Amino acid sequence: MEKAKEKGTTIRDRHTESPVDTSPSVGDEVKCTTCYMCACRCGIKVHLQDGEIRYIQGNRDHPVNKGVLCAKGSAGIMNYKSPARLSKPLKRVGPRGSGEFKEVEWEEALETATAWLTTCRATSPHKLAFFTGRDQSQSLTSWWAQQFGTPNFSAHGGFCSVNMAAGGLYTIASAFWEFGEPDWEHTKYFLMFGVAEDHDSNPIKMGLGKLKTRGGKFVSVNPVRTGYSAIADEWIGIRPGTDGLFVMALIHELLKAGKIDEEYLVRYTNVHWLVVDNPGGADHGLYIRDDDGTALCWDGDKQELARTDSVAAKPILAGQVTLPDGRRAVPSFQRVAERYLDEAYAPESVAETCGIPAPTIRRIAADLARVAFEETIELPIKWTDCFGRKHDKVVGRPVAMHAMRGISAHTNGFHTCRAIHILQLLLGTIDVPGGMRYKPPYPKALYSLPKPFGRDREVKPNTPLAGPHLGFPMAPEELLIGEDGQPKRIDKAFSWEAPLAIHGLMHMVIHNAWKGDPYQIDTLFLYMANMAWNSSMNTAQTMKMLTDKDPATGEYKIPRIIYSDAFYSEMVPFADLILPDTTYLERYDCISLLDRPISHADAAADGIRHPVVQPTRDVRPFQTVLLDLGARLGLPGMVKEDGGPLYPGGYADYIVNHQRRPGLGPLAGWRGEDGSEHGTGAPNPNQLDRYIENGGFWEYTIPDEHKYHRYANQGYLDWSFKIGFITNANQIVMKIYSEALQKFKLAGQGHGDIQPPERDRERIAKYADPLPIWYPPMEESMVDGGEYPLHAITQRPMQMYHSWGSQNAWLRQITGENWLYINRAKAKELGIVDGDWVWVASHNARIKVQAKLMDGVNKNTVWTWNAIGKRPGAWNLDPEASEATRGFLLNYLISELLPADGDSYRYSNSDPLTGQAAWFDLRVRVERAADHEQGEMEPRFEPTMRPPDLPPAPKILRYGEAFRQDRARAKEPTE
């Protein structure tokens, strides 16, 4: 706790000469914690007066935001004060979906959940599907599910940005955003793809400010010129889903001009690794290895095989060699050159598809090469590489790139993400000054990461899974499939349908559970995931699935639904049991290095939240509830030998005392009994106090000599190993060519012991490719382009994040409804004028919404804001609120399945490798509604009932009023 003495400079009024306090104290106490109004996790200072939240300010000392606060962060007060907050556990009493509940005590709620889950765990633990939404406690929630023994756990990554995570980790041993960031201090050319406002929110704003102050160039590739694109120096209004092709054209140009960093590529990537050249053979495309498994290259000087990690060797990068055993092989770079030098990737060949003129593509390629190779940076930093060579400087090629959901939400997003990383690698810009830099604990070698657990032999009654649910398969043997090749998880992750689904497929859980494919479940347990509304595709059908009954039994097809949320979201009426959560200002949280920490390129960091106010409702932090449930279920690691709870103090107790292995706990700072150890060490009973004293975070600044080339920087690798981030201190080789993907391709082609079922063969053989490929988004290639000629996508408003933001009383005043934005010239062709109501039809459904015209959007694309529309009555908003009457979702139009193709099996509408939900593949037709149809949105849903614990929503919310009255009273003269 800190006293509120943040006075600004006192100046004098020009006219009266009386002192003017420019920054008056707004409370009597300040508490530092972490924001949770979006995924960014900025440090905040919460000013309180008489224990009431008065004002939220950015924390200048915090590693993420350095004091910067966005509109969402400041408006956290109104989430804490939201009329939609739940206040008591609820049990459903009416039909599912009706919103008819009765209040129950916590004991009854927890005993009900325990009874349901005990039976499930004792008989068939896989029948619990536990999925969490924008959960920042995944190291706890995944561990809980593992101890329960179900294979069916994941968080929301599968419908968010798993293509970015998988594309990065399978290529550069890291990823954009949480595991890597542009070097904002040095980059001179920044290329950003697609909508990215929603994750690294404040750091990108701050970074763009630095870049522009230095005169660097910001190029935004995005079908829509909004958000960050609005301040770009150059906007490339690309056609959605063609970014990969554009990037491959840039690669084509760089290869053609010889503008690549060969030395960097040979030293840090696998371009020189030999792969077998035996088309049609079972070993085609696999690495040549020596007897101990080390990959080999061909030394061009000595004309012999050499270890790929030999610094003395002079490996060839092109041509074919015949090995001593008679096999033929080529360096993997040969495959890169063959593919991308093909005229199919020439700027002229891709220009029309991408909607970018060929000269523009050529100029951008030339700009990238010029900045990378002619505007290099040298920093006088001494470092030692993993080959024992000492360097007295680091050379930077100051080109950096970033991508997030815009690229991710396509069925070709994984390959596009890999292509972007390969473009960076060819320029030599990964983890160098001015490039994309790693954030600890990354990089991590792919082979050292865990494999997924959940096969039949690993799922047993009353037994924990022996390993994590989510992992990184590198070969068909590591999939979660049965002997018949069928999926073992309810979302079909790690099956032939989505072999690299490292974050699961949350968007398929309800559909698959409803259909009983691959099996029926017993209990669906959700946390913070608005699956009956904006977090699901096909919203109307999803609600139907949640309420659908089996005609034979009269029971719901998804028999039990437990849900935890802080608010009366659209999902609440569809649950049978509600466990009301607190807001983020009322609880402990841990932003852990075991999970997704707040590190930045120069420092490892983690952080906490702690209650700055106590809840006045009968609610409990979900993480504490989960530990309580775990103890009631007797889950290993959550109970003492006598059967009592191991963490009676709830989540705070767990954060301090839990050890994943000796010395390794959720928080890295101030460990050891006296708090003198960092990274690893025994639990420290005062650890949370130390975090609170330090502003809510811990930060370890990496020495300069460890800050670059971390895949091969021996000092960094040794430290990273010592602290437990990596399993050995060997070089981490970045993979331009992916042997893992080639193994899946070979299986699809009929090689190996584990092969896909007939139905999946062609698909796997086509999409699992060791080098990035581009193909049109799947929906586009399956629907009639004449019937559905336009792309439809969403963007995230800066001031909103998911549905929490769009119910916030302050933020609603900025955006309280949304329109369908159409390119002005396209609208003219369609006979649509500003303000017309239009029908938007997809192969799945149609909606009627209001149109607005604009210039800054790709001509073949329409778009709207994400997650503004609300179901009438939800979030305790007036059923006639603009969000319910004029706010809409594109989700109605998007099917969770690919379009029907005769009687053939309908795959999920997801990336065929990672299972990423393809939100942005949507194709639509837009037509002006008839005159008599103008004026009203469709569809309109029936208002939900208000549950008993929700007070009537006030007509007007005036948060500051109470304080104003206090101040006015304080100023009144006393008698």
Ligand code: SF4
């Ligand atoms: S960017 Fe996100 S975490 Fe940071 S202040 Fe804004 S809402 Fe909070």
